[in-house]
Amino acid sequence: MKEEGKHKKAKKYGMVINLDECTGCGACMVACMAENNVPFKEDESNKLDSIAWMRVYKLTNGKPYPEAEICYLPRPCMHCEGEHGHAPCVSVCPATATDYNHETGIVSQIYTRCFGCRYCMVACPYHARYFNWWDPVWPEESTKYLSPNVSPRMRGVVEKCSFCFHRYQLAMDKAYLEGRTVLEEDEYQTSCAQACPAGAITFGDLNNPEHKVHQLAKPDNKHGGRPGNPNVFRLLERLGTNPKVYYMSSREWVRQAGDNYINNEDLAKNYRH
Amino acid sequence: MDSALIPEGVKRCSFGKFAIGIILVGGVLLWGVYAMLLIWLKGLNQTNMNDFYGFAIWIWADLGVIALGGGAFFTGFLRYVIGKDELKNIINCAVLIGFICYSSALLILAIDVGQPLRSWFIFWHANVHSMLTEVAFCLSCYFAVLIIEYIPLILENRQINKVPFLHNLAHNMHEVMVIFAATGAFLSFFHQGSLGGTPAVLYGRPFSFREGVFIWPWTFFLFTWSAAAYGPCFTLFVTRLIEKITKKKLVKQNVIDLLAKISGWTMGTYVIAKIIDTWYWATVTAPARGFNLIDFYSNNPFYGIWILIVEIVVCGIVPALILLTPKGRNNSTLLFTAVSLACIGVLLNRWVMVLQVMAIPVMTFETWVMYIPSWQEVATTVLPVAYGIILVMISFRYLPIFPQERELNP
Amino acid sequence: MKIGRRSFLSFVIGGAAGTAITPLPWKLMDDSSIWSQNWPWTPVPPDGEYSQSNSVCTLCPGGCGITVRKVDDRVVKIEGMKGHPVNDGGLCLMGLSGLQLLYGPTRVKTPLKRVGKRGEGKWEKISWDEAISEVAKKLADIRSNGGSHTVGSIVDSENGTVPNLFKRFLTTYGSPNFMTMPSIQDSYAMTLQVMQGVSAQVGFDAENADFILSFGSGIIDGWGSPVRMFKANSAWKANGKKVVQIEPRLSNTAAKSDKWIPINPGTEAALALGLANVIITNSLDSKKISQSSGFDSFKKLVQNEYGTEKVSKITGINSATIVSLAKNFARASKPLAICGKGQGSIPGSLNEFMAVHALNALVGNINKEGGVWAVTDTKYINWPKPEMDSIAENGIQKERIDGAGSEYPHTKSLLNRLAEVINSGDGSLEALFVSGANPLYSMPDSKAIKNAFDNIPFIVSFSSYMDETASNADLILPNHVYLERYEDVPTPAGLSKPIVGLTRPVVKPQFNTKHVGDVVMLIAKALGGGIADAFPWESYEACLKETLGVKWDILVEKGFEFNGDKCILEGDFNFYPDAMKSLSDFSSVSIEGSAISYPLILIPYDTIRLANGYIGDPPFAIKAVEDTVLKGKNSCVEINPKTGKELGLTEGRYASLLTPRGKAKVRVHLYEGIMPGIVALPRGLGHTAYDKYLAGKGCNFNELIGSTEDPVSGLDEAWGIRARLTKV
Numbered sequence A: 001m002k003e004e005g006k007h008k009k010a011k012k013y014g015m016v017i018n019l020d021e022c023t024g025c026g027a028c029m030v031a032c033m034a035e036n037n038v039p040f041k042e043d044e045s046n047k048l049d050s051i052a053w054m055r056v057y058k059l060t061n062g063k064p065y066p067e068a069e070i071c072y073l074p075r076p077c078m079h080c081e082g083e084h085g086h087a088p089c090v091s092v093c094p095a096t097a098t099d100y101n102h103e104t105g106i107v108s109q110i111y112t113r114c115f116g117c118r119y120c121m122v123a124c125p126y127h128a129r130y131f132n133w134w135d136p137v138w139p140e141e142s143t144k145y146l147s148p149n150v151s152p153r154m155r156g157v158v159e160k161c162s163f164c165f166h167r168y169q170l171a172m173d174k175a176y177l178e179g180r181t182v183l184e185e186d187e188y189q190t191s192c193a194q195a196c197p198a199g200a201i202t203f204g205d206l207n208n209p210e211h212k213v214h215q216l217a218k219p220d221n222k223h224g225g226r227p228g229n230p231n232v233f234r235l236l237e238r239l240g241t242n243p244k245v246y247y248m249s250s251r252e253w254v255r256q257a258g259d260n261y262i263n264n265e266d267l268a269k270n271y272r273h
Numbered sequence B: 001m002d003s004a005l006i007p008e009g010v011k012r013c014s015f016g017k018f019a020i021g022i023i024l025v026g027g028v029l030l031w032g033v034y035a036m037l038l039i040w041l042k043g044l045n046q047t048n049m050n051d052f053y054g055f056a057i058w059i060w061a062d063l064g065v066i067a068l069g070g071g072a073f074f075t076g077f078l079r080y081v082i083g084k085d086e087l088k089n090i091i092n093c094a095v096l097i098g099f100i101c102y103s104s105a106l107l108i109l110a111i112d113v114g115q116p117l118r119s120w121f122i123f124w125h126a127n128v129h130s131m132l133t134e135v136a137f138c139l140s141c142y143f144a145v146l147i148i149e150y151i152p153l154i155l156e157n158r159q160i161n162k163v164p165f166l167h168n169l170a171h172n173m174h175e176v177m178v179i180f181a182a183t184g185a186f187l188s189f190f191h192q193g194s195l196g197g198t199p200a201v202l203y204g205r206p207f208s209f210r211e212g213v214f215i216w217p218w219t220f221f222l223f224t225w226s227a228a229a230y231g232p233c234f235t236l237f238v239t240r241l242i243e244k245i246t247k248k249k250l251v252k253q254n255v256i257d258l259l260a261k262i263s264g265w266t267m268g269t270y271v272i273a274k275i276i277d278t279w280y281w282a283t284v285t286a287p288a289r290g291f292n293l294i295d296f297y298s299n300n301p302f303y304g305i306w307i308l309i310v311e312i313v314v315c316g317i318v319p320a321l322i323l324l325t326p327k328g329r330n331n332s333t334l335l336f337t338a339v340s341l342a343c344i345g346v347l348l349n350r351w352v353m354v355l356q357v358m359a360i361p362v363m364t365f366e367t368w369v370m371y372i373p374s375w376q377e378v379a380t381t382v383l384p385v386a387y388g389i390i391l392v393m394i395s396f397r398y399l400p401i402f403p404q405e406r407e408l409n410p
Numbered sequence C: 001m002k003i004g005r006r007s008f009l010s011f012v013i014g015g016a017a018g019t020a021i022t023p024l025p026w027k028l029m030d031d032s033s034i035w036s037q038n039w040p041w042t043p044v045p046p047d048g049e050y051s052q053s054n055s056v057c058t059l060c061p062g063g064c065g066i067t068v069r070k071v072d073d074r075v076v077k078i079e080g081m082k083g084h085p086v087n088d089g090g091l092c093l094m095g096l097s098g099l100q101l102l103y104g105p106t107r108v109k110t111p112l113k114r115v116g117k118r119g120e121g122k123w124e125k126i127s128w129d130e131a132i133s134e135v136a137k138k139l140a141d142i143r144s145n146g147g148s149h150t151v152g153s154i155v156d157s158e159n160g161t162v163p164n165l166f167k168r169f170l171t172t173y174g175s176p177n178f179m180t181m182p183s184i185q186d187s188y189a190m191t192l193q194v195m196q197g198v199s200a201q202v203g204f205d206a207e208n209a210d211f212i213l214s215f216g217s218g219i220i221d222g223w224g225s226p227v228r229m230f231k232a233n234s235a236w237k238a239n240g241k242k243v244v245q246i247e248p249r250l251s252n253t254a255a256k257s258d259k260w261i262p263i264n265p266g267t268e269a270a271l272a273l274g275l276a277n278v279i280i281t282n283s284l285d286s287k288k289i290s291q292s293s294g295f296d297s298f299k300k301l302v303q304n305e306y307g308t309e310k311v312s313k314i315t316g317i318n319s320a321t322i323v324s325l326a327k328n329f330a331r332a333s334k335p336l337a338i339c340g341k342g343q344g345s346i347p348g349s350l351n352e353f354m355a356v357h358a359l360n361a362l363v364g365n366i367n368k369e370g371g372v373w374a375v376t377d378t379k380y381i382n383w384p385k386p387e388m389d390s391i392a393e394n395g396i397q398k399e400r401i402d403g404a405g406s407e408y409p410h411t412k413s414l415l416n417r418l419a420e421v422i423n424s425g426d427g428s429l430e431a432l433f434v435s436g437a438n439p440l441y442s443m444p445d446s447k448a449i450k451n452a453f454d455n456i457p458f459i460v461s462f463s464s465y466m467d468e469t470a471s472n473a474d475l476i477l478p479n480h481v482y483l484e485r486y487e488d489v490p491t492p493a494g495l496s497k498p499i500v501g502l503t504r505p506v507v508k509p510q511f512n513t514k515h516v517g518d519v520v521m522l523i524a525k526a527l528g529g530g531i532a533d534a535f536p537w538e539s540y541e542a543c544l545k546e547t548l549g550v551k552w553d554i555l556v557e558k559g560f561e562f563n564g565d566k567c568i569l570e571g572d573f574n575f576y577p578d579a580m581k582s583l584s585d586f587s588s589v590s591i592e593g594s595a596i597s598y599p600l601i602l603i604p605y606d607t608i609r610l611a612n613g614y615i616g617d618p619p620f621a622i623k624a625v626e627d628t629v630l631k632g633k634n635s636c637v638e639i640n641p642k643t644g645k646e647l648g649l650t651e652g653r654y655a656s657l658l659t660p661r662g663k664a665k666v667r668v669h670l671y672e673g674i675m676p677g678i679v680a681l682p683r684g685l686g687h688t689a690y691d692k693y694l695a696g697k698g699c700n701f702n703e704l705i706g707s708t709e710d711p712v713s714g715l716d717e718a719w720g721i722r723a724r725l726t727k728v
């Protein structure tokens, strides 16, 4: 057991989202809601209180007609590693209701421990965390489709994307029964990656050179996971949140929109590492 | 009617007048209680908070009252630990205000959290990395200390004091008060600091993030120092207000002068530190994260650079200078202006560190989010104020808050 | 009593310790947290045995394969079926929300008979026997009074067993009035008919094309088979294929294309012919195709009437762009031009379709890899010809109420004309069946449609949901939803290799519903005679099994089957059919309204996040709609900031949108991605029926626009209408 533990390298599950391919169709948002028992209410048009673990943002290049361009950017939880697992949200939670799992790199959220202080929401610069302002109410008939793999949340607690952690657990259980401890790339895929009609989301172990995410992002673990692929970037890289969601775009303005730069900075220098 | 309860040798207004006052403020209190119950029963959807504004007006009020209540620990520290004996003539008032502020803060927290019945998880599943854990521990311990500091005051009520047991209890508590005052001061240093750390450790929020030493960001020290500087101003402000309302002199000028002078020095040094902090943040910390100072103050309908100027210059340098000059301290109007500005200044600082933090977009494709509190939030924020006024009214009427009152009003 | 320091401290510590060791506070604390974690009103989904089954999604004509995940007898998730030729694992947001339709609050749970006024929402629950005998009695009456031809039906499409059962029923009953919901498939079928002389559906070998020139088709906004188009789009990106999008608005499709070329609305045909001119003039056309009949006339037409300068003036696109676009298109090895705007639910102008088809022909990509195919569903429905009694023989000879086949000889169905015919008294219907369609919501000029429906004395809806048409019916005979029933799924829209899929029950019917196929047969049986004899099957399922024959087992096993190779129809290409003569003098697609009272042009836009057909957006899908599309109860219109400035309208402002047909209160969204002078409104909002998660949100584009008849086909060609936008 000890021997095995020594050899087993920690996994770092992450995503690469190809923004050239993403069409903004929103299937990932719904795939997530359907997988994770996300509640809904009568009016969801106020996006400031609408729970969407995955949210697709619409970016514009700021130019006038007809030079205007748009780009869609799906935003799950980034599962930030920070330094040594000190994700912005994890280190602030007073009740340890959200945690960094060093085995998988996944930032968990324990609904039944969260007491709803929302400090983690304030800490997250990606607005990836959502509070249950209301009691979740499903129409009578609709409770039938609720999945037993993800517990519905109660009013007054925070929730967020879990990288579909229950799918990891189910895959591990299955592997374990078959006498394996390692998962194949396709054994654990998130609901959004699986559903994306454009195939824009790639999910896997960033630490595993065999996995597509590793090959696409070429993360440099010596430098906080910085992408080695010049077309790949992370949101707010400069804050040091060390996210595990990478974005890929062939368009310069899109890559620039991923971070803040002050006006006299040499931008080119910043995303060419 | 209630004359038997009123301390000996002092004059109080008629009971009728007092009762009318209590009823008026009590009305406001009940409004707040109604809103509080609504929030507990129906949930935080009664507020205008949202997923972008996770903290709202009452968290500002919370940090605000804790800063203003800082007079209690700092005056206690000066009196019991440093040995500034004159301050015994104002310490009761400081303790009373501290008690009100801290009990209010705890009440606000109980309304604020989504699952109040689980609040104790903060102790049971404590996360040592979280500033809020530190705040929660220190805050509850310090509140216990404040209770212990406030109880002997109650026991000194004329009727209560007649009970030998209670009389002796009060006496003994006074004797051990040094220990509690010292503990309180120690606890306060930490939780005021932790509150300062709360926004400053948010490294995802370049507006509030601050570097520092070891685990403490600079605002850890700035918050403690500002509470020490501005808290006594609030004690002076309330004292002056009571004096104005009761049309009586309650504390001798030398006491006021001493506290004001100490406050002036603390404030002066604080403002210098704050300017250095702001400078470093604006030129090093924020730009490293891609922000110009002006980014934090533009493209929105409310938060302009004026807010920084008002906080540092109008409500920092100006009152500090007034309090540092004997003329300023001795001129009643100037002194009152200075302590009022100081209170506004510290409230503004806490506002900025709580609310502006959330208004500012961090991702380039998001925009500023403005927020207007719902009436329920306003009511629950006013609730502690009403409660404080009532507690001050009752305490002033029935307890010997100001030891010099009899001497000054023969 | 005197207390010393010692006893005081003992008192304090003892008191605290004493309270703490009583179990009370701890127990209460623990209980409180347990209780707050198990609030009785927060559901706890029961666990059970896990299983999976495959089926096909029928929420749109996309035909995606699905795999449902079940826990005991509950379906808990719909996923895309891996390896399915249409979608290979991917799924659109509608398909993913399907369970909200199965288990949703909007379902009609039992047959309902109207008791209040039409549309009042007062219903009486009745039994299936009562419902069927009521319909049969009514139909028998009409028939015996010689009015058999005044019974009509509206279904979603003409393909598949269910539409064919309706058609067979009407035929043997004695009515020609089998109507279908319009779409670009109609225009494409018509184009293939007039230019190639074949009766076929259009197919696009999109995956193999290397230069896609789209005249406003919403490639990734829900056009054709949506998920298949998403996949094609990603493949183009990965392989460096080019996409050029022509439309006045930076739609998602335009945003994803390599080049977006804004064009004056309604002038697409001129551009296509202008490109043809450049191609022919530069001898870039396929030499083989120029042997085709009509080529010389066509050449003359484009060279005389569609010179680059003139086309530039008409379309608003500069000449150099036109020239280079034409050259690049022609030089690509597998260029493909497509048309049919947005999601393709408005048939459009036949001129445009013919011009674009000619463009394809010029570069020689008809029935070629990467090109446009004329395909036929190798007919799997081969029912014996029914015996007809004299009433039936007589009835089907009567002219159709919509004029299809007579006034417009090539057209099969013209639902867009129904309202006007009825409202002007030129024809009438005594009874109408509506199945798989929601014309009261999705046909243009809602007011006129509503009036026409008010004049039909007996309306029967077969809808599974309380949609607008169902709410205004006299009787609702609710169908199972797709997850509860067997049904063949004919070739998805635009697929070049026809396949047939099978949707099948993954759960037993949740409510007291019946398969529409069974209901049609039961009504036929109740009517007796030749009508009953035409339906010899014992149930719909038996009918389907027999119809599919050997395919049945494969379909049950795999979920889909290719329809064999003999599906391409060649025909003889004619570049200059009679229908094209009208193009000798170009006029853009007519846009209703006067430019003086209505200075702007309102166009609709489609987004994949909004369904605008029979299925309404389920709660998850509507939740995914952006706040620049729907804000609270109002739709947002997109206008260029320049237009906004002229009208004094700023972001988020309320405004009143007025067209010759209707009026709506909207909010303004300033968008640099739209041509100045144009207002764009999303389609798919403004429902009045379904449930509280959909009803009352935004406005329905169809209430603001009328239908304009294409002079050749009679189909609706209106993509826009003149409009005025004012501050409120």
Ligand SMILES: Nc1nc2c(c(=O)[nH]1)N[C@H]1C(S)=C(S)[C@@H](COP(=O)(O)OP(=O)(O)OC[C@H]3O[C@@H](n4cnc5c(=O)[nH]c(N)nc54)[C@H](O)[C@@H]3O)O[C@H]1N2
Residues within 6 Å of the ligand: A019, A020, A021, A069, A070, A250, A251, A252, C242, C243, C244, C254, C255, C256, C257, C258, C259, C325, C328, C329
């Ligand atoms: N050798 C060769 N040359 C050609 C052609 C050819 O086929 N071969 N084709 C010619 C033709 S027809 C054309 S239209 C031009 C094309 O010419 P351009 O329009 O210059 O095409 P690209 O340079 O491929 O890509 C355009 C830009 O779009 C960005 N982009 C990437 N993904 C997206 C997206 O999803 N949305 C948006 N809006 N932009 C995105 C890319 O970063 C790039 O900056 O090239 C012409 N030149």
Ligand SMILES: Nc1nc2c(c(=O)[nH]1)N[C@H]1C(S)=C(S)[C@@H](COP(=O)(O)OP(=O)(O)OC[C@H]3O[C@@H](n4cnc5c(=O)[nH]c(N)nc54)[C@H](O)[C@@H]3O)O[C@H]1N2
Residues within 6 Å of the ligand: C259, C282, C320, C321, C323, C324, C325, C327, C328
């Ligand atoms: N910088 C820049 N690059 C672009 C684009 C852009 O807009 N800007 N657009 C992209 C797009 S969409 C495209 S399609 C490609 C186009 O790329 P190209 O095919 O290279 O097109 P152009 O350079 O515009 O024009 C081709 C040449 O045709 C000439 N010409 C004009 N009319 C005629 C004619 O009737 N007969 C003949 N023989 N020649 C004629 C023009 O003078 C010009 O020299 O470029 C792409 N690249």
Ligand code: SF4
Residues within 6 Å of the ligand: A021, A022, A023, A024, A025, A026, A027, A028, A029, A056, A072, A074, A195, A196, A197, A198, A199, A200, A201
């Ligand atoms: S499902 Fe895929 S294409 Fe659609 S929005 Fe999400 S990432 Fe983009």
Ligand code: SF4
Residues within 6 Å of the ligand: A076, A077, A078, A079, A080, A087, A088, A089, A090, A107, A123, A124, A125, A126, A127, A128, A129, A160, A241, B204
């Ligand atoms: S994205 Fe936000 S919620 Fe997710 S790990 Fe990072 S800080 Fe935490």
Ligand code: SF4
Residues within 6 Å of the ligand: A092, A093, A094, A095, A096, A097, A098, A113, A114, A115, A116, A117, A118, A119, A120, A121, A157, A158
């Ligand atoms: S809201 Fe919940 S998860 Fe977030 S910090 Fe508070 S207790 Fe932790």
Ligand code: SF4
Residues within 6 Å of the ligand: A031, A032, A033, A035, A036, A053, A054, A076, A077, A160, A161, A162, A163, A164, A190, A191, A192, A193
């Ligand atoms: S990874 Fe799972 S939980 Fe996260 S956004 Fe995707 S579907 Fe939702």
Ligand code: SF4
Residues within 6 Å of the ligand: C057, C058, C059, C060, C061, C062, C063, C064, C091, C092, C093, C094, C095, C096, C225, C226, C227
């Ligand atoms: S594209 Fe159509 S068929 Fe495919 S999943 Fe979506 S709604 Fe269903």
Ligand SMILES: [Mo]
Residues within 6 Å of the ligand: C244, C259, C324, C325, C328
């Ligand atoms: Mo082009």
